[in-house]
Amino acid sequence: MSGFGGIAPPTLAIEGLSALYGHVEALHAADLRVEDREFVAVLGPNGAGKSTLMRAIMGLVENRGRVAFRGEPLPRRSPEICAARGVVLVPEGRGIFGPMTVAENLELGAYLSRAKAEFERRRERVFALFPRLKERLSQVAGSLSGGEQQMLAIGRALMAGPKLLMLDEPSLGLAPRVVEEILSILGALNKEGLPILLVEQKAPLALQLAKRAYLLSVGRVMAEIDPRTVASYDEIAAHYLS
Amino acid sequence: MTKSPRTISPEAWRRSIGALPWLAAGGVLAYAFVFGGYLTTVMSFALIYVIFVTGLNIFMGFAGQVSFGHNAFAALSGYTSAVLTTSYAWEPLAAFGAGLALALACALVIGYPTLRLRGHYLAMATLAVGLIVYEVAVEWKALTQGYMGISGIPPLGIAGLEVTSERGQLALLAIVVALVLGAAWRIRESRFGRALAAVAGSEDAARALGISAAHYKLTAFLASAAFAALAGSLFVHVVGFVSPEVYGLHMVVLSFTMLYVGGIGTIAGPFVGAILVSLLPELLRRFKDYQDLVYGVALILLLIYAPKGLSAMKGLVRKPVPR
Numbered sequence: 001m002s003g004f005g006g007i008a009p010p011t012l013a014i015e016g017l018s019a020l021y022g023h024v025e026a027l028h029a030a031d032l033r034v035e036d037r038e039f040v041a042v043l044g045p046n047g048a049g050k051s052t053l054m055r056a057i058m059g060l061v062e063n064r065g066r067v068a069f070r071g072e073p074l075p076r077r078s079p080e081i082c083a084a085r086g087v088v089l090v091p092e093g094r095g096i097f098g099p100m101t102v103a104e105n106l107e108l109g110a111y112l113s114r115a116k117a118e119f120e121r122r123r124e125r126v127f128a129l130f131p132r133l134k135e136r137l138s139q140v141a142g143s144l145s146g147g148e149q150q151m152l153a154i155g156r157a158l159m160a161g162p163k164l165l166m167l168d169e170p171s172l173g174l175a176p177r178v179v180e181e182i183l184s185i186l187g188a189l190n191k192e193g194l195p196i197l198l199v200e201q202k203a204p205l206a207l208q209l210a211k212r213a214y215l216l217s218v219g220r221v222m223a224e225i226d227p228r229t230v231a232s233y234d235e236i237a238a239h240y241l242s
Numbered sequence: 243m244t245k246s247p248r249t250i251s252p253e254a255w256r257r258s259i260g261a262l263p264w265l266a267a268g269g270v271l272a273y274a275f276v277f278g279g280y281l282t283t284v285m286s287f288a289l290i291y292v293i294f295v296t297g298l299n300i301f302m303g304f305a306g307q308v309s310f311g312h313n314a315f316a317a318l319s320g321y322t323s324a325v326l327t328t329s330y331a332w333e334p335l336a337a338f339g340a341g342l343a344l345a346l347a348c349a350l351v352i353g354y355p356t357l358r359l360r361g362h363y364l365a366m367a368t369l370a371v372g373l374i375v376y377e378v379a380v381e382w383k384a385l386t387q388g389y390m391g392i393s394g395i396p397p398l399g400i401a402g403l404e405v406t407s408e409r410g411q412l413a414l415l416a417i418v419v420a421l422v423l424g425a426a427w428r429i430r431e432s433r434f435g436r437a438l439a440a441v442a443g444s445e446d447a448a449r450a451l452g453i454s455a456a457h458y459k460l461t462a463f464l465a466s467a468a469f470a471a472l473a474g475s476l477f478v479h480v481v482g483f484v485s486p487e488v489y490g491l492h493m494v495v496l497s498f499t500m501l502y503v504g505g506i507g508t509i510a511g512p513f514v515g516a517i518l519v520s521l522l523p524e525l526l527r528r529f530k531d532y533q534d535l536v537y538g539v540a541l542i543l544l545l546i547y548a549p550k551g552l553s554a555m556k557g558l559v560r561k562p563v564p565r
Contacts, residue, residue, distance in 0.1 A: 060446055083452030095447030097440055108440050111433075112452040160451055 009071030010035050011164050011195045012057070012087075017065030019049070019056035026052045029065065030221045032214055034164065034197050039190045041206040041227070042199045044216035050199040051092045053216065054168045057197075058082050058089050069164065084112055086163030090170060094153040098142030102133055105141050105152055109159030118161075126155040129185055147178035154182070158189075165189070166197045171205065183209060263504075263514040263552045270517055275412055281524075282408045286480055288520035289415040290473050293422050294493075295500045295512035297469025303507035304430060305462040306442025310494055311352075311368030314375040315345040315467040316474030317489035323475040324392045324484045325385060334398055338475040342468060349467035350460075357459045364463075372494065379486040391485030398479045411480055418476070419513070422469065427509050429465070438462055503544050505551025514552050 012034040019027035027049045034040045044050050056063040058079045067074045075081050079089075097105050106126065110119050127134040130151040136144060141152055150170050157165060167186070171179040179202075187209045190196050200206040207213060207227040215222045274285040298312050319341030326337035352371055356364040379386050386392065398405050398414060405414050429435050440448035441455045449455050478484045496519065504515020522537055529536045548554065 055446075058450055060449065079446075079449040080452050080454045083450060089450045091444075091447055091450055095444045095450070097443035097447070099443065100439060104436065104439075108436060108448075108453070109451055111437065111440075156451070 008036060009068070011038070011070060012197065013066075013068045013071075014057065015066040017053070017056055017063060017067060019052045019061050019063040021052075021061065026061075026219050027056055027063070028219045030216075032221060034195050037190070037193050037195055038212065039187070039196045039210050040198070041210035041213040042197065042216055043206065043213055044201070046201060047218075048216040049219040050201070050216055051168050052219070054089055054092075054166055054197075054199055057166065058087065060089075083160060086161065088157045088160045088162035088165055090153045090157045090165070090167045092168040092172065094149050096141045096149050096152050096156065098140070100141055101138055102141055102144070102152055103137045105156050106133070106159050109156035110161070113161060119159075122159050122161060126158050129158070129188075130155050147174050147182070150174060150178075150182055154185070162194065164195045164197065166199075168199050169201060170198075171200060171202055179205060260553075264510055267510075267514045267517040270521065271412075271416065275409060275416075278409060282412055284520055284524055285517070286408070286412050286415055288517045289412070289419050290477050290480065291497065291500060291516040291520065292419050292513050293476065294470055294473035295497050295504070295516050296422050296426050297466040297473070298497055298501055299466075299506060299508075299512050300426060300429060300438075300469070301462050301466035302501065303511070304435060304442065305438040305459055307357075307459060307462070308362070308365040309368040309463070309466070310365055311370070311372035311375075312466065312470040312497070313489045313491070313493040314368070314372045315349060315470035316477070316493065317375045317379060317486075318345045318348055318474070319471035320474035320478045320484055320489060321379060321386060321392075324395050324478045327396055327479075328392055328394055333400065334396065334475075334479055335400060338472070341475050342471045345467050345471035345474075346464055349464050353460050353463040357463060358456050372491070376486055376490055379489070386486070389485060389487075391483055392478075393483045395478050395482045395484065397482065398476070415476065415480070418472075422472070423509060423513060426512075430509065434458065434461070499541065503541065503551060505548075505553035508551065508553045510553035511551050518552065 010033050012032070014030060014032040016029040016031065017027065018025055018029050030053060032040075032042070032053075042050055042053060052061060055061040056065075057067055057074075059075065059077050059082055060079050063076055065076075067076065069082075069085055069087055072085075074085065074087065083089075097108065100108075106123060110122060113119060113122075132148055133151060133155050136148065141149065144152060154167070154170065165186075170182055170186075174182070183205050186196060186198065190209070198206055198210065207230070210227050213225050213227050215225065270281075271285055271289075274281040294312070294316060298309065301307050301309055301312075319338065322341030322344050323334065323337040326332040326340060327334055332340075348371070352367050353364070356367045380388055382388075396404065398411065405411050430439075437448070437453045437458045440451070440453050441458055445455045474489065477488065481488075500515035500519045501512060502515070503519055504513065505511030522540060523533070526533045526536050526540070544552070
């Protein structure tokens, strides 16, 4: 209507997304949205379908529903095309390539980009964020500590040049201090304008960063909340998840 | 001041142990070439298996998949070579071209639908194809002469120049093997090779990075089928005879043994494994009735003390930690 071009489409818009493992539906018609430059958290207990949601967005699991990225529909059966469009997932359990070196892992992150200069630029940025990766470049990724592996997984995702970064429980199995370090880096990335969709079970840290949060329980999006209005995760749990 | 003569750096140590399997296998090969005799025949077979196992290694070692049916591709190409050169007087090279095309077409038909699926669908499909091709070779007597086999296959050669001496054949095979190993090395170090390693590591993680797993698995399958086809055709020309047993289930068992004894995923592995496993029965002949027993014990010992294969023995020496 307006002469100023109207409102930009959201970075990610999900409508009625369901996911299936064989005949079992693990995610029921989820609606969810990530606006430009927004940090959104998805919270829920174990088995709520958080990983399934991420895998369904990427097309790593059989799914149906509508997923639009920057106003354009994303194919539902091709994680490769999602990645090429800039939707990049840091999978649960990190998914790093253990027998390869840190350098090779980072190289594979930039698999779709063949431009040398761009590759160097991205790598320098990853080193600036995670100086420890630079020290460990020639080390086999499987021999890194858990925290370093998570940093590598995020660094590798950044090598892909994401326009939306999705993370599936990056805090899993890490010491609180390391989790804080990683989340503060995610916060910094978001401040620079990178939209982030973060799935977490441990809510407090995610709630500090997120502008909005969704609550997921037994495969359903139960509520959308404003993190500033809740004092603690226990309060949320008491309200929605009991 | 006395200098200690025995200071060898750990890295040099590692490297020399890494070179050992190459040297040992190369040494046997050189011995066979110089002194000739029965060992030359054994080594010719071994080199053909090096090609076959190198192909299998691209699919199983580099891409982390499983195939029990690569013998089918060797059989398709071998029989095509045999039939076209004996009944239709084709040149061996042209006949191999036809055999390769047939093997690749077959690999595409099996690979395209099954490689999109995960798990053991492909392994099952390949096993079935191996058995089907064997049955066809036995039953289609008009073309293959069944168990009788096809004899009188001409030796390798181009435009009337034939390699008939055993030594000449061994030398020619050694050149082909060198090219094949070089190709495998190039594949592993390439962008394509990296993608295969990623797919082998975690298919989901690779796909989430934009690496098209199905596409690369299929390409690796076709490439490895091509190597199998090459081995299959070379075999019929070197021996001059082909029968269904040549490409039977025995070939699958033998090639798996070679791959794991040599070291799956490595370049040297298929080379070292094929030569050692071909040599073992000859070395163990003196044990007469206990030959199979000793063979089995030898394999078990190898898997205990070199679980990643002979070519990965340098891994037994600790790598210096970079500081």
